[in-house]
Amino acid sequence: MRIGILGAGQLAQMMAQAAPELDCEVGFLAPETDACAAPFGRHWCASFDDKAALAEFVEWADVVTYESENVPLELVEQLAVTVPTYPPVAALRAARDRAAEKQLCAALNVGTAKFEVVDNPEQLAASVAKLGFPAILKTRREGYDGKGQVWLRSVDDLAAAAQQAASAACVLEAVVPFDREISVIAARARDGQIECFAVSENIHREGILRLSVNRREDRQQRAAHSYITALMVELDYVGVLALELFDVGGQLRVNEMAPRVHNTGHWTPVGANYSQFTAHLLAVSGRPLPPLQWRSDCAMVNIIGAMPAVDAVTAIPGATLHDYGKTPRAGRKLGHINLEFSAQMSTASRLANLLAALDCVGETALAGSLCEQWLAG
Known part of the structure; x- marks a missing residue:
């Protein structure tokens, strides 16, 4: 079984290390020349939009997966038409968009923090008025390990939050006083x-x-x-x-x-x-x-x-x-x-x-x- 992985970081590396005992081969499509997973499988060192590399990668793989939700959604949609690709596109679509993710959870009665969708700076003030302080403005897409987030503890933080809302679609979340x-x-x-x-x-x-x-x-x-x-x-x-x-x-x-x-x-x-x-x-x-x-x-x-x-x-x-x-x-x-x-x-x-x-x-x-x-x- 040949498993193609989009990305070649440490998560891909650890999947590759688990592959031999399952009689699997792994290959990676990733642009980094120094990708840490590369020594553990075949590496197509190319961008995700390199058509020649992508065609060869797909021809080689029996199934495709990915190590990050920040992989291009359009690429996964394209691959899913020609080769078994998991996790499914619907899951990636939801995980890449914080608003869609929270709406999915709400539909299933899976608890989330209170939130408001903020598509532009004009919506920010109204959303803050609904949720109050403190709150966190997060970009709807991408962002991990604290990136793409602006804390709003008071009105003094509105200017910085408005800048983020002007540059990307966001979600405003009420801060949860978790234990x-x-x-x-x-x-x-x-x-x-x-x-x-x-x-x-x-x-x-x-x-x-x-x-x-x-x-x-x-x-x-x-x-x-x-x-x-x-x-x-x-x-x-x-x-x-x-x-x-x-x-x-x-x-x-x-x-x-x-x-x-x-x-x-x-x-x-x-x-x-x-x-x-x-x-x-x-x-x-x-x-x-x-x-x-x-x-x-x-x-x-x-x-x-x-x-x-x-x-x-x-x-x-x-x-x-x-x-x-x-x-x-x-x-x-x-x-x-x-x-x-x-x-x-x-x-x-x-x-x-x-x-x-x-x-x-x-x-x-x-x-x-x-x-x-x-x-x-």
């Missing part, structure tokens, strides 16, 4: 079979994910699984889907969905009997999904901007370092550390290992009573 951020990842096969991973509890800083801890018996697991299942069924989804959620006083609110493998699921190779990357490849290639089984408690720490000393990481019991092979740059995701906690490990030992991993990547300030609560609970 915590969680996410859920699930896979759906072509025959409709769905397998859900355990919920992750997450910490972001400056709009970028820093830490995820898997939660075997999270109090919101049933609701999160219900939400993601409803979306998958409605979209006739195939592949892995991720939902980022806010827990607000015991009620879940969808922040956003991602029709792809996801950063908050990087713990799955050690925390479950198979990973989100394996799940995605199985689903898009038309194979059944084995029943998911819990393997161990674990945590994932993102490496941002600079790689830690390898010896320091490998000295931590249960730690595995994943280096994407990317050139260091401020704010760039360069790799991650997975921490596996054995059933016999005490809470104190788990916390000590987590603190050591956070220290390796300069994130010690993230640790505290919440981490203790995660590992104890």
